[in-house]
Amino acid sequence: MSRIAVIPGDGIGQEVIAEAQKVLAVALPGYESTEYDLGARLYNRTGEILPDSVLSELDEHDAILLGAIGDPSVPPGVLERGLLLKLRFEFDQYVNLRPSRLYPGASSPLADVKPGDIDFVVVREGTEGLYAGAGGNLHTGSPAEIATEESLNTRYGVERVVRDAFERARRRRGHLTMVHKTNVLVHAGGLWKRAFDDVAAEYADVTTEYQHVDAAAMFLVNRPHTFDVIVTDNLFGDILTDIAAAVTGGIGLAATGSINPDHTHPSTFEPVHGSAPDIAGQGVADPVAAISSTALLLEHLGRADAAIAVNAAVERELAGRESGTKIRTGEVGDRVAADVAGQLS
Amino acid sequence: MSRIAVIPGDGIGQEVIAEAQKVLAVALPGYESTEYDLGARLYNRTGEILPDSVLSELDEHDAILLGAIGDPSVPPGVLERGLLLKLRFEFDQYVNLRPSRLYPGASSPLADVKPGDIDFVVVREGTEGLYAGAGGNLHTGSPAEIATEESLNTRYGVERVVRDAFERARRRRGHLTMVHKTNVLVHAGGLWKRAFDDVAAEYADVTTEYQHVDAAAMFLVNRPHTFDVIVTDNLFGDILTDIAAAVTGGIGLAATGSINPDHTHPSTFEPVHGSAPDIAGQGVADPVAAISSTALLLEHLGRADAAIAVNAAVERELAGRESGTKIRTGEVGDRVAADVAGQLS
Ligand SMILES: CC(C)[C@H](C(=O)O)[C@@H](O)C(=O)O
Ligand SMILES: CC(C)[C@H](C(=O)O)[C@@H](O)C(=O)O
Numbered sequence: 209m210s211r212i213a214v215i216p217g218d219g220i221g222q223e224v225i226a227e228a229q230k231v232l233a234v235a236l237p238g239y240e241s242t243e244y245d246l247g248a249r250l251y252n253r254t255g256e257i258l259p260d261s262v263l264s265e266l267d268e269h270d271a272i273l274l275g276a277i278g279d280p281s282v283p284p285g286v287l288e289r290g291l292l293l294k295l296r297f298e299f300d301q302y303v304n305l306r307p308s309r310l311y312p313g314a315s316s317p318l319a320d321v322k323p324g325d326i327d328f329v330v331v332r333e334g335t336e337g338l339y340a341g342a343g344g345n346l347h348t349g350s351p352a353e354i355a356t357e358e359s360l361n362t363r364y365g366v367e368r369v370v371r372d373a374f375e376r377a378r379r380r381r382g383h384l385t386m387v388h389k390t391n392v393l394v395h396a397g398g399l400w401k402r403a404f405d406d407v408a409a410e411y412a413d414v415t416t417e418y419q420h421v422d423a424a425a426m427f428l429v430n431r432p433h434t435f436d437v438i439v440t441d442n443l444f445g446d447i448l449t450d451i452a453a454a455v456t457g458g459i460g461l462a463a464t465g466s467i468n469p470d471h472t473h474p475s476t477f478e479p480v481h482g483s484a485p486d487i488a489g490q491g492v493a494d495p496v497a498a499i500s501s502t503a504l505l506l507e508h509l510g511r512a513d514a515a516i517a518v519n520a521a522v523e524r525e526l527a528g529r530e531s532g533t534k535i536r537t538g539e540v541g542d543r544v545a546a547d548v549a550g551q552l553s
Numbered sequence: 554m555s556r557i558a559v560i561p562g563d564g565i566g567q568e569v570i571a572e573a574q575k576v577l578a579v580a581l582p583g584y585e586s587t588e589y590d591l592g593a594r595l596y597n598r599t600g601e602i603l604p605d606s607v608l609s610e611l612d613e614h615d616a617i618l619l620g621a622i623g624d625p626s627v628p629p630g631v632l633e634r635g636l637l638l639k640l641r642f643e644f645d646q647y648v649n650l651r652p653s654r655l656y657p658g659a660s661s662p663l664a665d666v667k668p669g670d671i672d673f674v675v676v677r678e679g680t681e682g683l684y685a686g687a688g689g690n691l692h693t694g695s696p697a698e699i700a701t702e703e704s705l706n707t708r709y710g711v712e713r714v715v716r717d718a719f720e721r722a723r724r725r726r727g728h729l730t731m732v733h734k735t736n737v738l739v740h741a742g743g744l745w746k747r748a749f750d751d752v753a754a755e756y757a758d759v760t761t762e763y764q765h766v767d768a769a770a771m772f773l774v775n776r777p778h779t780f781d782v783i784v785t786d787n788l789f790g791d792i793l794t795d796i797a798a799a800v801t802g803g804i805g806l807a808a809t810g811s812i813n814p815d816h817t818h819p820s821t822f823e824p825v826h827g828s829a830p831d832i833a834g835q836g837v838a839d840p841v842a843a844i845s846s847t848a849l850l851l852e853h854l855g856r857a858d859a860a861i862a863v864n865a866a867v868e869r870e871l872a873g874r875e876s877g878t879k880i881r882t883g884e885v886g887d888r889v890a891a892d893v894a895g896q897l898s
Contacts, residue, residue, distance in 0.1 A: 285736035293737070317775045319664035343704070343740035348747075353708040355744035359683070363698035389788070391630035392638070395688035399700035402693075422795040429774055429799035430662045443734070447792055450767040454774035 210239040210509055213269040213474065217247040219483025220493035221275025227495035227541025228273060228502050231521075234549040235506055235514040242269070246291060248279030248483075257290030263298060267473055271505050274478035275498065279485060289341075292466075292476075296334045299473035301466035302365065303372050304332035304442070305504065306449040306480070308432075312527035314457035318429070323527075326456055328435035329380070331373040332445020334466055336365040337396070339442040361396045361441070366403040372469055373439035374411045383436035384408075385417045387424040387444055400441065425451055432456075453480060461526075463500035467508060475508055477501040491537045496522055499544055514552065521547035555584040555854055558614040558819065562592040564828025565838035566620025572840035572886025573618060573847050576866075579894040580851055580859040587614070591636060593624030593828075602635030608643060612818055616850050619823035620843065624830060634686075637811075637821075641679045644818035646811035647710065648717050649677035649787070650849065651794040651825070653777075657872035659802035663774070668872075671801055673780035674725070676718040677790025679811055681710040682741070684787045706741045706786070711748040717814055718784035719756045728781035729753075730762045732769040732789055745786065770796055777801075798825060806871075808845035812853060822850040836882045841867055844889055859897065866892035 212232070216225040232239060244262060251257055266272060272295070277287045295301065308330065310316055312323035342358035370386070377384040386404045390397030401418070408416050419427065421444045427434065428451045440448060453462040462480035479497030487493055500522055506515040521544045529535075557577070561570040577584060589607060596602055611617060617640070622632045640646065653675065655661055657668035687703035715731070722729040731749045735742030746763070753761050764772065766789045772779065773796045785793060798804040807825035824842030832838055845867055851860040866889045874880075 285739065288736050289739075317664060318662050320662075338704075339737055341739075343738075345740050345743060347708075348743070351708055351712075353744055353747070355706045355740040357704040357706070357738045357741040359688075359702040359704075361700045361702070363692075363696055367696075389791070391633050392684055392788075392791075393688075393702045394630065394634075394686075395690050395700040396702040398690060398693070399698055402698070422791045425770065425792050426795040426799040426804070429796060430803065443737075446734075446737075446767045447770050450771040451774060451796065454771040458775065459771070 210236055210271070211269045212239050212241045212505075213266050213272045214241045214243045215246050215272060215274045216243065217275040217277045217483060218249065218279045219276055219485045219488035221247070221277070221483050223488070223491065223493050223537050224479060224495040224498035225273065225275040227537060227544075228498040230541040230545040231499050231518060231548055232273070232502050234545050234552065235502065235518055236509070236511065247277045247287060248282045251282055251287060257287060258294055266295075267299070269474045270509060272474050272476040273502065273505060274476055276479065276481060276483035278483045293339060295476050296466045299468055299475070300335060301468045301473070301475055302333060302335045302369050303467040303469055304334035304445060305465040305467055306330045306332065306452065306462065307504070308452035308456050308462070310456045311461065311523055313529050314461055314526055315531075316455055316457050318432070318455055321432070326432045328432070328452070329376060329437050330445055330449045330452060331369060331376060331437060331439045332449060333365065333369045333440070333442045336361050337442035359393075359396050361399050363399060363403055366400055367407060370404050370407045370439055373437055374407055374414055377414045377437040378411060381436040382413060383415045383417070385419055385424070385435060385438045387419050387421050387438055387440040387448065389421045389444075390418070391420060396441070404439075421448070424448060428452060428455060460494055461497050461500070463497050463504055465501070465504040465508060477505040477508070492535060493537050494535050495537050495540050496525065499541070514548075517548045517551040518544070520551065555581055555616070556614045557584050557586045557850075558611050558617045559586045559588045560591050560617060560619045561588065562620040562622045562828060563594065563624045564621055564830045564833035566592070566622070566828050568833070568836065568838050568882050569824060569840040569843035570618065570620040572882060572889075573843040575886040575890040576844050576863060576893055577618070577847050579890050579897065580847065580863055581854070581856065592622045592632060593627045596627055596632060602632060603639055611640075612644070614819045615854060617819050617821040618847065618850060619821055621824065621826060621828035623828045638684060640821050641811050644813055644820070645680060646813045646818070646820055647678060647680045647714055648812040648814055649679035649790060650810040650812055651675045651677065651797065651807065652849070653797035653801050653807070655801045656806065656868055658874050659806055659871055660876075661800055661802050663777070663800055666777070671777045673777070673797070674721060674782050675790055675794045675797060676714060676721060676782060676784045677794060678710065678714045678785070678787045681706050682787035704738075704741050706744050708744060708748055711745055712752060715749050715752045715784055718782055719752055719759055722759045722782040723756060726781040727758060728760045728762070730764055730769070730780060730783045732764050732766050732783055732785040732793065734766045734789075735763070736765060741786070766793070769793060773797055773800060805839055806842050806845070808842050808849055810846070810849040810853060820853050822846040822853070837880060838882050839880050840882050840885050841870065844886070859893075862893045862896040863889070865896065
């Protein structure tokens with residue numbers, strides 16, 4: 209029996225996770241879930257973000273389903289670093305996966321693209337680079353202040369995520385683009401390039417390409433259909449995935465997995481959107497991204513068939529929406545769950 | 554008399570710079586120019602990129618007009634670091650300026666935008682951050698390899714570019730967005746935030762905003778009209794300016810200045826596009842970006858009236874083009890130069 213830790217979090221996180229769970233109930237029947245009350249409320253009440261005891265308990269689960277974290281009452285960065293990034297580092301979630309598809313019914317800001325034109329995944333490294341937290345300040349707040357921020361990269365860490373990306377490319381359309389800034393960041397870029405070229409030699413069936421991050425950012429806007437799988441470092445991936453979300457209709461529809469492919473610790477799955485306190489509690493938040501994140505979760509747990517069913521149901525849900533009609537959070541979950549149930553019965 | 558060093562460079566650099574000089578001839582009558590043969594040809598012939606003697610000579614000029622650098626025969630990064638970045642660092646060109654406008658006649662990949670909707674400038678720091686070259690590798694090429702890349706930031710360096718951005722915002726629509734990633738890059742982000750807030754206190758007439766780089770990248774795609782001036786660090790600026798170029802119709806039209814606002818050394822002005830060896834020598838390269846870079850040069854030299862005239866002529870040139878018609882490099886320069894001459898006479 210799969211054991212899922214559920215962290216609804218703040219704002220609309222609660223609402224969208226309830227719908228994701230409706231879908232999981234039919235896609236992963238009998239799964240056990242434990243709910244963890246983490247996020248702004250816990251922090252404001254107790255000052256705690258992710259107590260060690262909770263971290264240990266989370267570690268007992270097969271996966272974590274997360275809603276959204278954050279509230280204006282908490283200083284920016286505190287919950288992100290203390291919860292989201294801590295999970296990525298503690299649980300060695302080295303593959304940060306972000307599929308980008310332009311769904312029927314979704315509206316892209318780009319002209320001349322139609323559903324199906326955009327379909328790629330970004331494999332972002334999740335445990336290294338500038339996210340390591342290395343760096344410091346001297347003479348803080350004075351005119352003499354200096355600050356450093358250090359990107360830490362290991363062959364071990366880069367090679368494993370590159371390998372994962374090659375595997376995904378092989379299972380998709382067989383094209384992998386590595387993105388970095390090797391012409392300027394020669395030290396980290398050199399390591400990335402060497403690791404990439406070495407692994408590439410083992411995947412003769414995958415065509416490869418290299419792009420500087422500035423060029424890749426541009427191409428995501430003016431020729432997104434040319435991408436299949438992108439592999440890149442932690443910070444570049446952060447930026448590129450948000451561009452990817454933008455061209456496919458906004459972060460409202462995007463889902464992401466912070467994945468430990470070796471299953472040595474649980475992986476986290478979540479919608480990309482935030483807690484949206486302005487619309488929380490009204491039952492109007494779109495749970496589609498949260499539901500899509502269950503598809504990533506199912507795939508990670510080896511339930512490819514159920515994952516496909518969820519994705520198909522999401523696609524139908526979006527295609528069936530009339531533009532301008534208001535969404536009711538609960539109805540979306542009911543519709544998608546029923547669709548998935550029908551497919552899997 | 555203004556003294557302009559001209560570095561036509563490689564590929565179409567030669568062709569577009571010839572047109573830029575036609576325009577300069579009427580916009581800055583009597584300017585003196587010295588041509589420097591730098592780039593792939595010099596490098597392949599002599600192994601030299603920017604000899605010290607040439608650097609000293611360049612330093613005697615009021616500004617540098619550069620075409621494009623790079624050729625497939627030269628390993629990636631060599632000329633970029635040895636020439637372009639070296640000029641930025643040696644000549645303390647701390648304001649990397651990239652105006653982004655959607656011109657009439659230019660085709661944006663975005664739906665629902667029309668000329669005039671997009672009009673902002675990015676002020677990118679040019680002498681610090683991850684471009685400092687700090688970092689290293691150990692056990693290179695082995696499974697034990699590690700690589701570091703260090704972002705170096707000083708209050709001195711950040712404050713001066715932030716101040717420049719506030720000045721520009723004040724002369725424009727009075728809105729300045731600072732972009733960083735303060736929730737993750739706490740050391741550098743903290744310094745940037747402190748410097749920004751302190752300088753902001755002196756500019757009560759400028760409204761300010763802060764965005765994380767991932768959000769800013771997204772907003773440049775799905776609401777570019779909301780930006781007036783953006784100030785950001787060297788690497789973020791590199792990425793954001795290419796997104797900006799993409800949404801305004803591609804780097805083919807963008808111009809940039811690597812500016813030393815204190816005039817202690819010359820500033821460099823250039824089109825953003827590359828040397829495009831595939832179309833070089835055919836007289837079909839569009840010189841509009843090179844011509845626009847002369848407008849930035851003129852502004853830097855205090856010739857605001859001439860800069861305005863060049864921009865207006867470029868706008869008319871682009872508006873007057875029928876879509877699908879082939880461009881003849883020389884004719885574009887003639888038309889724009891004639892237009893500028895008419896305006897200034
Ligand atoms: C919330 C933040 C720390 C996080 C990141 O920068 O990775 C987010 O932007 C993301 O992409 O998951
Ligand atoms: C050529 C390269 C070194 C340069 C940079 O990264 O700054 C370019 O991309 C730019 O934006 O001017």
